[in-house]
Amino acid sequence: MVLPHPRRRPPSALLGSCYEHGADDVIRYGVEVRACRWDQPGRRWLVTTTAGSYAAKALVMAAGPWHQPRYPDIPGLAGFPGAVFHSARWDHEADLDGRRIAVVGNAASTVQFLPELQRRGAHIDVFQSTAPWVLPKPDYALPTKVRRLLERRPTARRLVRGMHHWTQEAIGLALRLAFGGVGSQRHPAPHPCGTHRGQHHRGGRRATD
Structure with a gap:
């Protein structure tokens, strides 16, 4: 590896x-x-x-299509005195507490790290071309007994994983059926801050959580 x-x-x-x-x-x-x-x-x-x-004997290509970060071509970026880094090359030495932070992009990576930045930064601006639909992500800690059951019972483990997989697939299918899939009609998405709205179909882009 x-x-x-x-x-x-x-x-x-x-x-x-x-x-x-x-x-x-x-x-x-x-x-x-x-x-x-x-x-x-x-x-x-x-x-x-x-x-x-x-x-x-075996070769597994698992780098993914985005393993080479692409940096935006912003005039003056090279001379910016503050910390500048790509989310795929996170600078763990950068002190972000109480700082003004600008985030370029709003895809799945942003959805994962933005909540943490909101807790640490004094002010955050997100620059995005199109606001995504964001779904709640009900994370929860598995009880010890359930973890032991899944470790000892492969069938139960496959059942739980299959349930999660097909639940996500069903959500995507339901959104496409309910709102006509990808087309010209638009359904604005309310934003938590009330200032940005999604301008595409639910299901027209990948939903993030």
């Missing part, structure tokens, strides 16, 4: 699980994959990286 995060970064929930299960021993941090080639005689993948070459 190859991840772009340097080892000095505090472990996230994902990396914490890697440490817990010993997978950290096979992770190569700060390594870039340069080429992958299938070796037919040896029946294995030959992977060339910035840290050397590897051979593997």
Whole structure:
């Protein structure tokens, strides 16, 4: 497994699980994959990286389409004296408490970190092309007995995961059926602050939570 995060970064929930299960021993941090080639005689993948070459029986491409951050072309941004960073390359050394913060974009990443910034920043401006529909995310801690049941019963675990999956699919389908899918008609979305409204169909863009 190859991840772009340097080892000095505090472990996230994902990396914490890697440490817990010993997978950290096979992770190569700060390594870039340069080429992958299938070796037919040896029946294995030959992977060339910035840290050397590897051979593997299986190759999983899981970098995602947005693994290279794209920065906005804003005049004067290079000379801005304050902290500037992409959410995919978060600057954990930046002190955001009591600061004026500007966020460019409003996709799924923003939905995840904006609530935390609201608790820390003195003032926040969000620059967005189109306000998204935001759904509540009812997170809850699983009781210890339920966690043990899911650990011991794979069938129950698959059932719970399937329930969550198909619930989300049903919500998307219901929105499309109720509001005619993607078309010319628009349904404004009330914003918590009352100043911004979604100008597209429910279901016309990915709903975030």
